[in-house]
Amino acid sequence: MQRISAFAETAALMGDPARANMLFALMDGRALTAGELARFAGVTPQTASGHLARLAEAGMIAPAAQGRHRYFRLASSGVAQMVESVMSVAEELSRRPLPVTGPRDAGLRRARTCYDHLAGELAVAIAGRMAERGQLVLGHDGAALTGAGVALLGELGVAEAALDAPCRACLDWSERRPHLAGAPATALYRHFVARSWVRPRQGTRALEVTRAGEAALARWFGIAL
């Protein structure tokens, strides 16, 4: 709470166009006078004075009195880095986003099918571990098997043909993290069933993980549910 409000205040200080201009003018490490900053920001000196007082009060810039001038500089390299990082995101956001989908239920959290692939804790754990191990590049919006990933699944016995097809990342409603979807995920699910690592239950999408399944998960993925 306390820190979130400090965060919001810091961000809000950068969020005013006049102040943003001032911060940019100071980004090269030089110290500028209040008047110069006012001109740079396109406001009158008295308006600038108020902005500068607020920035200084917050500790984001540091004043240095010098005769009848007052010089201001960024208070630290940390501030410059912050401005830099906000700028980089702002730049990136000059492009666009995208959507995802999924189901809804309860009691199926552990393991279930999601159309034609695995979902639930099990699937999220598999995707997460594969990503950790560099076998999978996992985004919220997309996924791709790496060479190591293809090798693992091939060794495991999944049909090679399916592994060339593209993956998708599917948002898991119970875990709220992505799990693997697409042709490779379908092949993987079928393989799990063929080996009796998971067993579908009658009249529900829930899956029972067998003892053999637990052993296989530990062996191939290093997962203990």
Add this chain to the structure above:
Amino acid sequence: MQRISAFAETAALMGDPARANMLFALMDGRALTAGELARFAGVTPQTASGHLARLAEAGMIAPAAQGRHRYFRLASSGVAQMVESVMSVAEELSRRPLPVTGPRDAGLRRARTCYDHLAGELAVAIAGRMAERGQLVLGHDGAALTGAGVALLGELGVAEAALDAPCRACLDWSERRPHLAGAPATALYRHFVARSWVRPRQGTRALEVTRAGEAALARWFGIAL
């Protein structure tokens, strides 16, 4: 201009307490529903809806419709890093700033004395180069010679006794970057005069850099003015 306004808008989006709370709630990478985010931010669903629409419109968060729920997640790790960096500065600014001083004139930019030490382009270049080479730790508010710095000045012939004394950083009004002050800087200036590397001019604080001085600057500091 264009990018500065994008910067300000991005920062302003983070600058509202309700939105800041939402962003924090999403920082662990999970996707949360609009209602959950509303509760987290302490606002009504309709208010939250507006905030979420703005964040999504800007591309800072990504929506995922799912039945009668809408899940939101941070749009990218870049956004998370930005939040992180703003947070770190906000944390740091829960502490305080400080002032500096200096003179004013014209035509003395290249080299001059500042009370009892060097100032102007010359002094700023020396301080900058020494900092680059790890001989000096230079802040806007303070400075300290490292072991390498003490070694350099000692080798150069500056009285060892002075090198143990503390340094100051002095804001250079013409360069608007800090140069070195304090006892070591005074000793260095005297050394420059003794070796005729700089020659004071009558009735002014300006210094003339001699040919020997230029050679010495190149040799000891790697500086070509």
Add this chain to the structure above:
DNA sequence: GCAATGCTACGGCGCCGGCCGAAGCATCAT
């Protein structure tokens, strides 16, 4: 001394934007 310059303090204006209540539209449940 006086005037000029640079900056700040104060007061008032206007607008942007955050807030909620009411209402509307989807999806899900029975």
Add this chain to the structure above:
DNA sequence: ATGATGCTTCGGCCGGCGCCGTAGCATTGC
């Protein structure tokens, strides 16, 4: 179908803040 739930849109209120004009203080220069 009917009601419940989740979310959004609309409209109106209100407070905060960014803006400037005026005035005042400090420093500099004549």
